[in-house]
Amino acid sequence: MISSSASSRLVFQSPQQFSGDWFVPPATNVRIRQEKPSVISAAFASAAAERETTTTAYTFTPKLATSFYEVLGIPMGATSDEIKSAYRRLARVCHPDVAAIDRKSSSADEFMRIHAAYSTLSDPDKRAEYDRRFLRRYRSVGLCSNPRFSGYTGRNWETDQCW
């Protein structure tokens, strides 16, 4: 990957990473963020979808290949109250206003990731869509190798099978 910027802030790195980092997961992210589908979100979606099939940039960086549930540290069956309180708990730690001094620069990215996860999972429609579209592909990527995942869900037949 080519990095044109030395700062820790995600400035333009290579095109793929630039988009890939933000579009996690690429296919669904856009619909998540914008309530009314605008001209722009359509552009996002199509551009992102294209990129997904050609480059799958997000798989280059393993830390990004986590589910929104993992980002919030909650089980897949979490209630909406659990989602909200997980979001608040993480915000109390990760929001740049409160993050420790040595993490100021990375906390904005961290908080944005947390917020993206929250804004999808706190909306029942988007959450259902996410579960359907992303997790199906996500499993096939080889999630079972991640033991953390099964820790969150007491009974998960897929991970059970792997073990």
Add this chain to the structure above:
Amino acid sequence: MAAEAAYTVASDSETTGEEKSSPSSAEVAIGIDIGTSQCSVAVWNGSEVELLRNTRNQKLLRSYVTFKDETPAGGVSNQLAHEYEMLSGAAIFNMKRLIGRVDTDPVVHSSKSLPFLVQTLDIGVRPFIAALVNNMWRSTTPEEVLAIFLIELRAMAEIRLKRPVRKVVLTIPVSFSRFQLTRIDRACAMAGLHVLRLMPEPTAVALLYAQQQKQQAEHENTGSESEKVALIFNMGAGYCDAAVTATAGGVSQIKSVAGSTLGGEDILQNIMHYLLPDMDNVFSSHGVEEIKKMGLLRVAAQDAVHRLSTQASVEINVDLGNDLKISKILSREEFEAVNHKVFEKCESLIKQCLHDAKVEIEDINDVILVGGCSYIPKIKNLVMTICKRGESYAGMNPLEAAVRGAALEGAVASGINDPFGNLDLLTIQATPLSIGIRADGNSFVPIIQRNTTMPSRREIIFTTVHDDQAEALIIVYEGDETIVEKNHLLGYFKIAGIPPAPKGIPEINVCMDIDASNVLRVFAGIMMPGKHHPPAPFMEVRMPTVDDGHGWCAEALHKAYGSSLDLVTVQKKVQQ
């Protein structure tokens, strides 16, 4: 810049440890509510928020500055009553309405009936504002007036706190553009104040609410995290704002904000016009006599509006001289009819805010009414009707809520710890206005939509409109109007070095980043399909870059370049 400084403070307090009894080691930022009509200052005193009083024991100070001879004096220390000073033309007020506006702005035009000089030439530069001193017009600017006033506030705070005061959190209207925020920043810098945060007024109120709810939950021991949703409606003399906040455990999450330049001043002007329909004509010459008449009419109308909050009708008697006498009984019904447009706008603002927050009216736990106009029965009524509620939230003083919230934010942003957890607070802010660029012909293409949670980063890919187009102009606007010129211009820069290619092939990636302290950066770069190396370095521009007199920039750019440096969104290309 403000951000880094804020963080430095936080680290200072961390290294000094838990010793809360040493406030001097970590300076607590004070909260200032600069109102169109009144100002107040508050500070976290180590255990709670306290409003500071001037030498005359007042905690609400009139926002005005009087120019006399060489030494201007503001409403903090001045002994004379504001009402009489208004008659002389030497007092400048309503600076919060005028700051950062060009002379084509309707708000500036409506300020021409103020009893000092506001002159417009409609060419997109700052208006000419002047006070009458010794029968001469002494020009000034809203920034200068605000700075003089802030110096007095600062001096007052330093006397009360017995320490130097440098750091402040200021509340601002939701509808302020980023350019206006730079003017507030400049006024503060002129007054030797360092701005930690400029906080939208209703979000300051939301923070106070978050603290109150947290304390209440702890007192009642009702477990923890029951989320409370509140609608906040704030209407002062110059502006009105609405916000929806979801609160639990001291975290105030701003779901949506909406604001408008609409306030008691509009109500007052409507009443003045109602009392004297020929007002604009009568006062057009702006002589000493006219200013006195304007002042008299203003004082009488203001008094009537205030009394109508508690009385069903008021009698107005004002002698403007030269056989111009106004004697009238004004009923509350008349008052409401004269101002029905103001009230309609308030309604639509609240409805928009609720819609953007995606909350149902049934989900609202509390309705919080603050600001001077919240005393007007019709305002109370319309908010409660929309929210289908009988009573508004009772836990706040409508005139002190914003400054108290600002003081809390000041303490939190200064990294102060409270052993009882009263400062374990966080506001998750949302952007009040969309930010985007001019593209697709003369359209405004938002990149960060309004009510996006901050910090935030979004990007859109654009492409060229001409074959072999080597350069592109990125013109950044803020607002929510589809016609690009109706939004606030924030700045512009050029992307050069696009390699020769048919139109629609180069990808121009424009990314916008707002950090937690509301600093906006715009990044733009070129990508060529199939190439991994960008042909030119990416650009990072901190916005806004425009200065005074920017009103004509967009037009000048258009004249000089036409559509030769235009961009379109990539999606358009796909559709065609």
